[in-house]
Amino acid sequence: MTEEQNHSPNSAGDQIRQIRIQKLADLADKGVNPYPYVFNKTADAAELQDKYSNLEAGAETEDEYSVAGRVMAVRNSGMFIDLMDSSGKIQIFSHKQNLSEEQMQILKLIDIGDIVGFTGTIRRTPRGELSIKATSLTMLSKSLLPLPEKFHGLTDVETRYRQRYVDMIVNEDVRKTFRTRSLIIQKIREYLTNKGFLEVETPMLHPQAGGANARPFITHHNTLDMDMFLRIAPELYLKRLMVGGVSEKIFEINRSFRNEGIDVRHNPEFTMMELYQAYVDYNEMMTLLENMVSSVAQEVLGTMKIKYGDNEIDLTPPWDRKTMIGAIAEKTGVDFSTCFTVEDAKAKAKSLGVDPEDCDNWGKVIDLIFEEKVEPDLIQPIHIIDYPREISPLAKVHRDNDRLTERFETRINGWEIANAFSELTDPIDQRMRFEAQMQAKANGDDEAMPIDEDYICALEHGAPPMGGLGMGIDRIVMLLTNSPSIRDVIAFPTLKKRQ
RNA sequence: GCGCCUGUAGCUCAGCCGGUAGAGCAAUCCCCUUUUAAGGGAGAGGUCGCGCGUUCGAAUCGCGCCAGGCGCACCA
The missing domain is CATH 3.30.930.10 (Bira Bifunctional Protein; Domain 2)
Structure with a gap:
C-alpha cells in the first residue's frame, strides 16, 4: 500500500508519521543510527522467563544479558517497557540511576513499535515481573507508523489479510x-x-x-x-x-x-x-x-x-473405510451396485431428492448423490x-x-x-x-x-x-x-x- | 456469478426514524516516577469507503460503484 493511500495529507496517521520522522533527525543529532546493522543478542525472552521462573519477587541478580525485540508497551514515561521477541515477552526496567544521560535522552525517543536492544541485569520486581534492569539500550529500528491498540488489537479482517505483518505483530x-x-x-x-x-x-x-x-x-x-x-x-x-x-x-x-x-x-x-x-x-x-x-x-x-x-x-x-456405493446404500437405502445405466441411476437420484440434470454418466450421478447425501456427516x-x-x-x-x-x-x-x-x-x-x-x-x-x-x-x-x-x-x-x-x-x- | 451483512480518527467502537461528528487506546505537551490495559491534566487529530441523487440541509434516506466477511454455486 502506498503512503498516499494510507495517509491523506494532514490525517492523524500522517501527523504521527511526521513526528516520528522528526525523531529520526533527533536521533541523528545524537549520533544514533536508527537502522543499524547488528546487535549481539544473548538471550530470548522465553529462555529468561524459564530460567528465572523461581526467582523471588524483589530479588536482584548480577546476571547480565542482552535482549532485543519490539516495544509493545511503555509505562511510567519509559521506566517500564514490555519488549516482545518471537519467543515471548520480558519487561525492561530503565532507571536513570543505571543509564547515562545520553541513554536517557534516547529512551525518550522510543515509541511503541520500535525494535530496541537492551543490556542489563536480571531482577524480579517487587510486583513479581521478571525484568532486565537496563544499563544500556540500542535503537535497532525506528518505526514510523503506529501499531493497533494494545487492548483490542487488530480485528478488521481486511486489514489483517492485507497487512498481515501488522496482524502478526499484534496477534x-x-x-x-x-x-x-x-x-x-x-x-x-x-x-x-x-x-x-x-x-x-x-x-x-x-x-x-x-x-x-x-x-x-x-x-x-x-x-x-x-x-x-x-x-x-x-x-x-x-x-x-x-x-x-x-x-x-x-x-x-x-x-x-x-x-x-x-x-x-x-x-x-x-x-x-x-x-x-x-x-x-x-x-x-x-x-x-x-x-x-x-x-x-x-x-x-x-x-x-x-x-x-x-x-x-x-x-x-x-x-474407517467404506466403499462409496456402500456408504450411499447405508445412508439412503439405495443400492447402486445393482444399477447399471445412467437413466436408472438418475431415476434413483430423483427419488432421493437429488437433481442429476448435469450428469451425463453413471459415475457422475453416484458422485453427486454421495456429495449431497453422505458427505456432510463425515466428521x-x-x-x-x-x-x-x-x-x-x-x-x-x-x-x-x-x-x-x-x-x-x-x-x-x-x-x-x-x-x-x-x-x-x-x-x-x-x-x-x-x-x-x-x-x-x-x-x-x-x-x-x-x-x-x-x-x-x-x-x-x-x-x-x-x-x-x-x-x-x-x-x-x-x-x-x-x-x-x-x-x-x-x-x-x-x-x-x-x- | 447470485444473496445477506459490513466499511466513521492510526486501532477498537458509539452516533444512523436527516440539523455538516464523539469516546477509549495510540500520538503531542505538562504532572507523577517501581509500573503492568500505570495514573492525573491540557490540547490536537476526521474528503464519516467512492460517486450521483432526494432535501433548505445527508455519516444518517435512495441508486450505482469499490473493498471485505458469510452463505450458495464451482472446486481441493
Missing part, C-alpha cells in the same frame, strides 16, 4: 499458527524421508494443464511465444519421474493453482503434497496416510484427538473407496469391478483432505480414459482433462505398478490449528487489488 495466535504450519510441513517431510521417500520438484509452468479437473491460470512465455498454464496438479510429472526411476518412492510439497472460486476452504494458490510409491496399491496409501497424519498430530500437538470448532476428531489409526476420518471409473481418469480399474476404480478420498471434518489411487499404468487404457475426457469436454465439461501425449508416451515406456496420494496441506494445517478459514493458514491470501 500472537497468528504467529503461532504460522509456526505450527512450518512444523507440520517439517514433520511430514521427516516422516516421508525417514520412510525412504525422495523429495523432488516438477514444473509449475505446464504447456497444458493436467492431473486434475480444474480451470487453470493461463500465462505467456514471451521468448517461446507460447501460452503456458500454472499447474493445477504435479501428478503427471511425478509419474513421469516414476517411469524414470530416480527413486521408487518420491514426493513433492509445493503450490498448485486453480482458477476457481475463493471461500473458507479454497485459495487460488494452495499447497499440496503428492507422493508415489512403486509396487504398492491404494490399500498401502490408506495405511501410509493415516499413520503419517496421526503421527504428525502426535508430534506437533502431543495428541491424536484434536478439537476443531465444536467437533472432537480422533485421528488414531486405523481410520471423523474416513476413507471413501472405489470411485466410479468415469470420474477417475488416472486411476486403475478396480480388480474386482470394472465399473469402479481403485481410488479413495479421505475425509476429515467433512472435507476432502486426500485423494489417492492405484495409479493407472496401462498406456492403452490411459489413452481411452483421456479420450473419454475429451468427449466430456466436447460435451461442455470445461474442466475435463486434455489428452497428454507425452505422458502416454512415458507410460508406454513402462511405469511400475504404484500407489499415489495427494494431500491438501492447508486443510491439514487448518485442522491441526483449529483455523476456521484457509486464509488463516496462508500468510498472504489472495485478495482483490484495491482500486
Whole structure:
C-alpha cells in the first residue's frame, strides 16, 4: 500500500508519521543510527522467563544479558517497557540511576513499535515481573507508523489479510499458527524421508494443464511465444519421474493453482503434497496416510484427538473405510451396485431428492448423490473407496469391478483432505480414459482433462505398478490449528487489488 | 456469478426514524516516577469507503460503484 493511500495529507496517521520522522533527525543529532546493522543478542525472552521462573519477587541478580525485540508497551514515561521477541515477552526496567544521560535522552525517543536492544541485569520486581534492569539500550529500528491498540488489537479482517505483518505483530495466535504450519510441513517431510521417500520438484509452468479437473491460470512465455498454464496438479510429472526411476518412492510439497472460486476452504494458490510409491496399491496409501497424519498430530500437538470448532476428531489409526456405493446404500437405502445405466441411476437420484440434470454418466450421478447425501456427516476420518471409473481418469480399474476404480478420498471434518489411487499404468487404457475426457469436454465439461501425449508416451515406456496420494496441506494445517478459514493458514491470501 | 451483512480518527467502537461528528487506546505537551490495559491534566487529530441523487440541509434516506466477511454455486 502506498503512503498516499494510507495517509491523506494532514490525517492523524500522517501527523504521527511526521513526528516520528522528526525523531529520526533527533536521533541523528545524537549520533544514533536508527537502522543499524547488528546487535549481539544473548538471550530470548522465553529462555529468561524459564530460567528465572523461581526467582523471588524483589530479588536482584548480577546476571547480565542482552535482549532485543519490539516495544509493545511503555509505562511510567519509559521506566517500564514490555519488549516482545518471537519467543515471548520480558519487561525492561530503565532507571536513570543505571543509564547515562545520553541513554536517557534516547529512551525518550522510543515509541511503541520500535525494535530496541537492551543490556542489563536480571531482577524480579517487587510486583513479581521478571525484568532486565537496563544499563544500556540500542535503537535497532525506528518505526514510523503506529501499531493497533494494545487492548483490542487488530480485528478488521481486511486489514489483517492485507497487512498481515501488522496482524502478526499484534496477534500472537497468528504467529503461532504460522509456526505450527512450518512444523507440520517439517514433520511430514521427516516422516516421508525417514520412510525412504525422495523429495523432488516438477514444473509449475505446464504447456497444458493436467492431473486434475480444474480451470487453470493461463500465462505467456514471451521468448517461446507460447501460452503456458500454472499447474493445477504435479501428478503427471511425478509419474513421469516414476517411469524414470530416480527413486521408487518420491514426493513433492509445493503450490498448485486453480482458477476457481475463493471461500473458507479454497485459495487460488494452495499447497499440496503428492507422493508415489512403486509396487504398492491404494490399500498401502490408506495405511501410509493415516499413520503419517496421526503421527504428525502426535508430534506437533502431543495428541491424536484434536478439537476443531465444536467437533472432537480422533485421528488414531486405523481410520474407517467404506466403499462409496456402500456408504450411499447405508445412508439412503439405495443400492447402486445393482444399477447399471445412467437413466436408472438418475431415476434413483430423483427419488432421493437429488437433481442429476448435469450428469451425463453413471459415475457422475453416484458422485453427486454421495456429495449431497453422505458427505456432510463425515466428521471423523474416513476413507471413501472405489470411485466410479468415469470420474477417475488416472486411476486403475478396480480388480474386482470394472465399473469402479481403485481410488479413495479421505475425509476429515467433512472435507476432502486426500485423494489417492492405484495409479493407472496401462498406456492403452490411459489413452481411452483421456479420450473419454475429451468427449466430456466436447460435451461442455470445461474442466475435463486434455489428452497428454507425452505422458502416454512415458507410460508406454513402462511405469511400475504404484500407489499415489495427494494431500491438501492447508486443510491439514487448518485442522491441526483449529483455523476456521484457509486464509488463516496462508500468510498472504489472495485478495482483490484495491482500486 | 447470485444473496445477506459490513466499511466513521492510526486501532477498537458509539452516533444512523436527516440539523455538516464523539469516546477509549495510540500520538503531542505538562504532572507523577517501581509500573503492568500505570495514573492525573491540557490540547490536537476526521474528503464519516467512492460517486450521483432526494432535501433548505445527508455519516444518517435512495441508486450505482469499490473493498471485505458469510452463505450458495464451482472446486481441493
